Amino acid sequence: MERRLAAVLIADVVAYGRLSQIDEEGTRMRFQADLKDVFEPTIAQHHGRLVKTMGDGLLVEFQSVVDALRCAVDVQQQKAKRNADVPTDQRLDFRIGINLGDIIVEGEDIHGDGVNIADRMQSLAESGGIAISGMAYDQVKSKLPVGFVSLGEQKVKSIAEPVRVYRVVLDPAAAVGKTGRARRNLGRRRIAIAATAVIVLLLAGATAWWQPWTFLRGPTSVERFAYPLPDKPSVAVLPFINVSGDAEHDHLAEGLTDDLITELSKVSGLFVIARHSVFAVQNTGGKIQDVAAELGVHYVLEGTLQRAGSRLRINVKLIDALTGLSLWAERYDRQYTDLFAVQDDVIGKIIAALAVKLSEGERNQLARIPTENLEAYDYYMRAEQAGLTFSDVETYREALSYYQKAIDLDPDFADAHAGIARIAVDVWRNDYNILWSAAVARKIAYDAAGQALKLDPNNARAHTVLALLQLVDGRETEARVSANRAVQAQPSDAEAYGNLALILAHSGSHQQAMTEMEKALRLDPSPSPSFQLLAGIVFYIADDNDRAISLMEAARDALPSAEAAREFLAAAYIDQDEQARSLQEKTKLLELFPESNLTYYSYLYDYWREDDLHRHLASLRKAGIPEWPFGFEGAEADQIAGEELNNLVSDKTWTGKHRNGTQFIQFFDKAGNTAYRSANTNITGTVEIQGNRLCEKFPGYFLDRMVCGYVYRNKTQEEPGMAYVHVTPQALKFFSIGP
Structure with a gap:
């Protein structure tokens, strides 16, 4: 029995079985073409011997391990070029493993541990990549213009002692630089699965x-x-x-x-x-x-x-x-x-x-590991714990500070970017203005989600955030695609299913929305109050008030100051003809948020489908929610319109007081620009008159919407020294024309 020391190369097609199921003959023809056009000439060029093909794999022997690695690098580079324009479902990618060791020779064939280890290296290589044993690495580490990433010692099948494993990086800078995220050690996992x-x-x-x-x-x-x-x-x-x-x-x-x-x-x-x-x-x-x-x-x-x-x-x-x-x-x-x-x-x-x-x-x-910086990971974990409730401004700020510290330590930490995106979209779509203006929050959410997906295209949270942004922006089809990608990336993620359910509900697919939400609740049978509220809203939009009410009641009891819980319960109860309960929720809503009004909700939910929004507003109206802030009702005879309204906002200054007591001053020039200032706000925007309505837009506020209201002569008993009342979906202001 002949034995000799040899360099062994084994190549194998990635997912050959799946490709064959799609197109068996075509896949085999592409394999034969790669064998003839790429492998055979390259093996000959680097002085190797093709021992045999093994279904979708190749066994090759070299006298020099340097030649073996040169051949492997050359093959993968050629394959990368050939695959550049090939559709994914037709592409053949190879894994290549190389070992230097003792082999048994039987005629033209070779066997033994030297071959077995090469095969184990192949299984540890990435798609389109190369993995080599420690014996091979010791001989080639300084002789080729490639980089190496150590996977440590691996216990591999049929080999008594652990084997050192290295992945070959065709771009040497990537082995030590920041061009790619390091990967977890999969060797033990694969062996464990096999056993x-x-x-x-x-x-x-x-x-x-x-x-x-x-x-x-x-x-x-x-x-x-x-x-x-x-x-x-x-x-x-x-x-x-x-x-x-x-x-x-x-x-x-x-x-x-x-x-x-x-x-x-x-x-x-x-x-x-x-x-x-x-x-x-x-x-x-x-x-x-x-x-x-x-x-x-x-x-x-x-x-x-x-x-x-x-x-x-x-x-x-x-x-x-x-x-x-x-x-x-x-x-x-x-x-x-x-x-x-x-x-x-x-x-x-x-x-x-x-x-x-x-x-x-x-x-x-x-x-894939989340970050190579454990200090960054520590801050990320702290952010995640702080962000479990987001019960007030301070928890938002605390979580943001930890996420940002994690990013400062590792700018390529995708999960930390996704965490910031999650907070920003929450601030934006709920019009909180507690940390940033709506425009700033929207930009931060888009940028952070985009950066997370650039670093990790399968980041489920980033896809979820992107779906919400696209939904509120009126890009319904894109929102559904992003929400489905989140579920595909994390098939047991209740948050991803819940978000998909919300997107489907707002897209008119009510039955499917309920199905996806049921999956989410099965994955999270004891959900958080915020998730219960989300689920309740989905069932409410889908017109299943029985399930909606039980979920929203639990959310309300845990979050008694949550505006949405009171709002949707008031509507759901009245739909069920439970007038006393609806009145109780309406009363508490107006006590907690006296500015609540139907006009505001019609702007806030303008991305809803028309029939769903109409039904919700009708239910709120029946429940007693007023049309305007603080229940203001102006008489038509007192309304300012036409040239008189134009004169009030052309080169004029208003001075006055909000219904909540905040004093303000607002200037209008002749070109349609306005500047507003109060004790804690200083903003500029544009103004226009639409019929008898005064419409304003302040970039970064109220989802960047143009918001319209009315001006009346002040015939109320409030602020008798003020000549006019300006009512908008967001505020009730009393004012007079200044000098």
């Missing part, structure tokens, strides 16, 4: 031996579950417990929980319960099986975290709630800098234990 059956059986057996009491409790009956179990593996990641004895590290435990939920929710083969619901059950004191029954999941992940200086200790256990058995358990005693590696390993072990198959896109998404 699923053995691991699960061994762990289950070991658990039964070491923990016999789990059998004494007996299995959990499926009938006890609050919801039917999904037709795919369902998981709840319970909040990790900080056992450090220092509340300063609570955000680390919560952040680890959030990240595991987020990453697992990207896997289409899993059903993952949303963050708020798992945190809602953490203090119930119930057993794991009771928690699983309440959430309607088959499996539960629980764990603890302890940080001491630079050391991090994490204990994790995956439990089958139907049997009470622990499927997998692990203890990690690592440096804090290894946090992402721990997360990666936990995700891989869960996927392996549940025998879930990953698509190529999911594998790539899971491989």
